[in-house]
Structures are given as C-alpha cells and as structure tokens.
Amino acid sequence: AQSVTQPDIHITVSEGASLELRCNYSYGATPYLFWYVQSPGQGLQLLLKYFSGDTLVQGIKGFEAEFKRSQSSFNLRKPSVHWSDAAEYFCAVGPLNNQAGTALIFGKGTTLSVSS
Amino acid sequence: NAGVTQTPKFQVLKTGQSMTLQCAQDMNHEYMSWYRQDPGMGLRLIHYSVGAGITDQGEVPNGYNVSRSTTEDFPLRLLSAAPSQTSVYFCASKLGRGAPGNTIYFGEGSWLTVV
Numbered sequence: 001a002q003s004v005t006q007p008d009i010h011i012t013v014s015e016g017a018s019l020e021l022r023c024n025y026s027y028g029a030t031p032y033l034f035w036y037v038q039s040p041g042q043g044l045q046l047l048l049k050y051f052s053g054d055t056l057v058q059g060i061k062g063f064e065a066e067f068k069r070s071q072s073s074f075n076l077r078k079p080s081v082h083w084s085d086a087a088e089y090f091c092a093v094g095p096l097n098n099q100a101g102t103a104l105i106f107g108k109g110t111t112l113s114v115s116s
Numbered sequence: 117n118a119g120v121t122q123t124p125k126f127q128v129l130k131t132g133q134s135m136t137l138q139c140a141q142d143m144n145h146e147y148m149s150w151y152r153q154d155p156g157m158g159l160r161l162i163h164y165s166v167g168a169g170i171t172d173q174g175e176v177p178n179g180y181n182v183s184r185s186t187t188e189d190f191p192l193r194l195l196s197a198a199p200s201q202t203s204v205y206f207c208a209s210k211l212g213r214g215a216p217g218n219t220i221y222f223g224e225g226s227w228l229t230v231v
Binding site: 004006009034042043044046090092101102103104105106107108109 | 146147148149151156157158159160161164166174175206208209210212218219220222223224225
C-alpha cells in the first residue's frame, strides 16, 4: 500500500539552528516526492519536489531535501531556521496508481515551532 | 488567469442538508482532485479526475459525489451532510497527462462546518 509517514508531530527549533524534518514513504514504483508548507489558515505552498536525477533537491526559502531510495526517505533540511518558518510541513508522494497526476498521498504533517 | 478557484470559502450547514463545493480552473488542466484536511490527519484524497467524464475514488470517498462534465469544473457534492464532514476542503489541478514535472495548483480552501 502507498503511504507516507512523518514520525515527528511537533518540533521546536531555536532561531538560527538547523532543521531536519523526516519523511518515510511506501510506494511500489519510483515515487514522485513533494514537500509542502502551510501557514495557519492558509493554503499549501510547494517547497520542492523530486522526480528523478540528482537526489539532493533545492527548493524555495533555503530548503533542501535528499531522496534516499535505500531508506525510503525524503527528509527536508534547512541550515538556519528563521521565525517565519514556523508552520506545518507536509510530505507527499504520488501519483496515486501511477496515473492520476494530482492524486497525492500526504503525511499527517509536522508542526514546526521556532523559539527565540 | 485566475488559477484554481474554490467557492464558497466558508459555509455552515445543518446535518442532513446537501450542498456543492465548487472548483474551477482556467488553465485547461486535465487532472483535478479534491482533498479534505483535518487536524492531525494531513490531507486525504476524496475523489480525483483525469479528464472530462472520468472520475475515480480516493481514500475517503464516502458521503461525497463528483462529476466532471467540463475540463474547467470539478464540483464536490455532499449529499446529506454529517458533522464528521466538518473539515477544510482543497481542490487541486495539474496540466497534462504524462507530465509529472508539471506543477500541481491548489485552491485556497473551503472551510465547512456541519452542525
């Protein structure tokens, strides 16, 4: 079965410290992988995506993620967190059934708090 | 080019009432989907469509109905609303079959409360 696991429900990081959000997936074929961010009361913003090629993917706002096939992981990282990064982060894999382009499977999310 | 437009943005329903959440895109996208978002659950797929006249069920389809008579519109119908359907609903669209690199566009969400 296709699934996404985000093991950490809530993480608190000091401003300026590094960040790593974990994502593990189960998918029968080569996955397409995504990280989205959502601020309270807002919609989803795409941070980055992986389809093929270089396993280290650069995204917006200074985020990067590394695809590790052997570990079925796609962890999100940022070297120095800013207070404005406080939000909820979602990892997603797709497409469902290898055909439906917008049908993604989302993890349950990780809430990031940033302390001063 | 308005992107993905969802209406209404906020709605309060009484148990048993029916309603339709509208989703429209003006980008000629073939793929469209509906998700619901609940606290601690992430986004869960309700229904999706790969083109006009073609729809399929996602992870949580019960209580919802969809149709895709045009490329532009993908309405989500609640046939008899239940408090368990209180949620935030997101519509998404994407251009082109066989084009995994194309961007998925999400609407801004529709907040639904069933009392």
